[in-house]
Amino acid sequence: MNLLIGAINPHAIEWGPVVINWYGIIIALAMLIGISLATKEAQKLGLEEDTMVDMALWAIPIGFIGARLYYVLFKWDYYIQNPSEIIAIWNGGIAIYGGLIAGGLAVYWFARRKKMTLTLLLDILAPSVLLAQSIGRWGNFINQEAHGGPVTRQFLENLYLPEFIINQMNINGTYYHPTFLYESLWSLVGFALLLLLRNKNQFLRQGEVALSYVIWYSAGRFFIEGMRTDSLWIGDFLRVSQGLSLVLFVAAMGVWMYRRYYTYPPVPYYKDDPKLSKAAK
Numbered sequence: 001m002n003l004l005i006g007a008i009n010p011h012a013i014e015w016g017p018v019v020i021n022w023y024g025i026i027i028a029l030a031m032l033i034g035i036s037l038a039t040k041e042a043q044k045l046g047l048e049e050d051t052m053v054d055m056a057l058w059a060i061p062i063g064f065i066g067a068r069l070y071y072v073l074f075k076w077d078y079y080i081q082n083p084s085e086i087i088a089i090w091n092g093g094i095a096i097y098g099g100l101i102a103g104g105l106a107v108y109w110f111a112r113r114k115k116m117t118l119t120l121l122l123d124i125l126a127p128s129v130l131l132a133q134s135i136g137r138w139g140n141f142i143n144q145e146a147h148g149g150p151v152t153r154q155f156l157e158n159l160y161l162p163e164f165i166i167n168q169m170n171i172n173g174t175y176y177h178p179t180f181l182y183e184s185l186w187s188l189v190g191f192a193l194l195l196l197l198r199n200k201n202q203f204l205r206q207g208e209v210a211l212s213y214v215i216w217y218s219a220g221r222f223f224i225e226g227m228r229t230d231s232l233w234i235g236d237f238l239r240v241s242q243g244l245s246l247v248l249f250v251a252a253m254g255v256w257m258y259r260r261y262y263t264y265p266p267v268p269y270y271k272d273d274p275k276l277s278k279a280a281k
Contacts, residue, residue, distance in 0.1 A: 007144055007167070007168055007170075007171075008022070008142055008164075008168060009022075010022055010023065010142050010143055012025055021142075022139065022142040023139035023140075023142055023143055024139075026135065026136060026138050026139040026142065027136050027139050029135060030131075030132040030133075030134075030135035030136040031056070031060060031132055033128075033131065033132065033135065034128035034129060034131055034132035035052055035053060035056050035128070037127070037128045037131065038052045038124050038125050038128040039051075039052040039053065041124045041128075042124050045120070045124070045271075051114070052124070052125075054110075055106075055107060055110045055121075058106045058109070058110055059103045059106040059107050059110070060103070062102050062103060062105070062106040063099040063100070063102050063103030063106065064089075064094070064099060065102060066098045066099050066100075066101055066102020066103065066105075067094035067095050067096065067098040067099030067102070068086075068089055068093065068094050068098070069098060069102075070094075070095040070097060070098020070099075070101070070102075071093045071094055071095040071098060071232070072086055072093070074095075074232040074233070074234075074240055075093070075232070092143075092145070095232065095240075095241075096133065097240075097241060097244055100129075104122075107121060107122065107125065117206070119206045119207035119210065120206050120207075120270070122207065122209075122210035123198065123204075123206060123207065123208075123209035123210050123270055125210075126194060126209050126210045126212070126213035127191050127194040127195050127198065127209070127213070129213065130187050130190050130191045130194065130213055130216075130217065131187070131188070131191040133183075133184075133187045133217070134183075134184045134185075134187035134188040134191060135184075137180045137181070137183050137184040137187070138180070138184065140180040141165070141168060141178070141180045141181070142168075144168060144169075144171050145180075145230065146179060146180045146183075146228060146230060147169065147171070147176040147177060147178060147179055147180065147228070147229065147230075148176055148177025148178070148179040148227035148228055148229060149176065149177055149227060149229055150174050150175065150176055151175050151176060151177055152175060153166065153170075153175050155175070156169060156175055156178070161178070161181075165178060165181065176229075177227050179224050179227050179228050182220075182224050182227075183220065183221065183224050186216075186217075186220035186224070187217065187220070190213070190216040190217060190220070193212075193216070194209055194212055194213060194216070197209070197212065198270060201269070201271060202269050203269070203270075204269065204270050205259065205260070205266070205267040205268065205269050205270065206267055206268050206269070206270055206272075207259060207267065208256060208259075208260075208270070209270060211252045211255060211256045214248050214249070214251075214252040215249055215252045215253060215256075218244075218245040218246070218248040218249040218252070219245070219249055221241060221242075221245045222241075222242050222245040222246060222249070225239055225241040225242045225245065226239070226242060
């Protein structure tokens with residue numbers, strides 16, 4: 001981690017040997033808010049109150065494991081020499097795409113186990129996940145990580161940023177692009193957009209809320225990743241997250257078009273079938 005200069009203390013609570021970091025608090029808060037919103041939407045569609053919590057108890061820990069393994073995989077040259085560091089997640093090193101992939105697989109397993117419609121379950125989760133990502137990026141802000149390249153203080157002032165953000169972007173005497181903020185705002189706008197589109201009757205078909213999430217997030221991440229200084233790389237020519245973002249964007253667009261125009265009978269609209277499982281009443 002970079003040496004912090006005039007920065008916010010990353011430790012929220014220090015009580016003897018017990019240290020609780022702001023990063024963990026922010027991530028936990030983001031998950032709680034996301035689960036709460038998803039639960040309310042699921043109840044509107046007929047699911048039992050504890051369904052989303054049960055799903056989260058599987059998806060969240062599996063997602064964290066996936067986020068760590070993804071990071072370790074693309075830093076394998078280091079971790080093969082330092083195998084004891086593989087589990088040292090407290091030293092940093094998780095990747096959001098790894099968490100989304102592993103968490104998505106856990107949701108798929110949960111839907112099969114509960115006999116739920118996977119696409120509708122993903123539609124319920126998508127806006128909540130995007131909001132949680134928006135909030136979670138502020139953990140990176142506290143840790144002064146996931147930033148972009150050097151800029152001037154004047155550049156940051158021209159963005160009309162509050163002083164506490166400008167000061168936090170001063171690392172070792174150099175100011176940096178607040179790419180954490182760019183992604184947080186992009187995700188927040190996407191969250192609002194997904195809610196707006198999802199609530200319009202006869203507009204999005206089942207699965208298209210989730211596909212909209214993939215399209216929106218991957219498009220923004222592609223450009224924001226190009227500014228970051230801590231990217232995972234394949235060789236010296238391709239940023240992993242940019243390559244994956246491009247693949248996901250094209251794939252999601254292709255699936256959308258196929259399901260819209262080449263699937264018969266047509267896929268139902270999001271609110272056409274409120275029963276996500278055989279147990280829903």
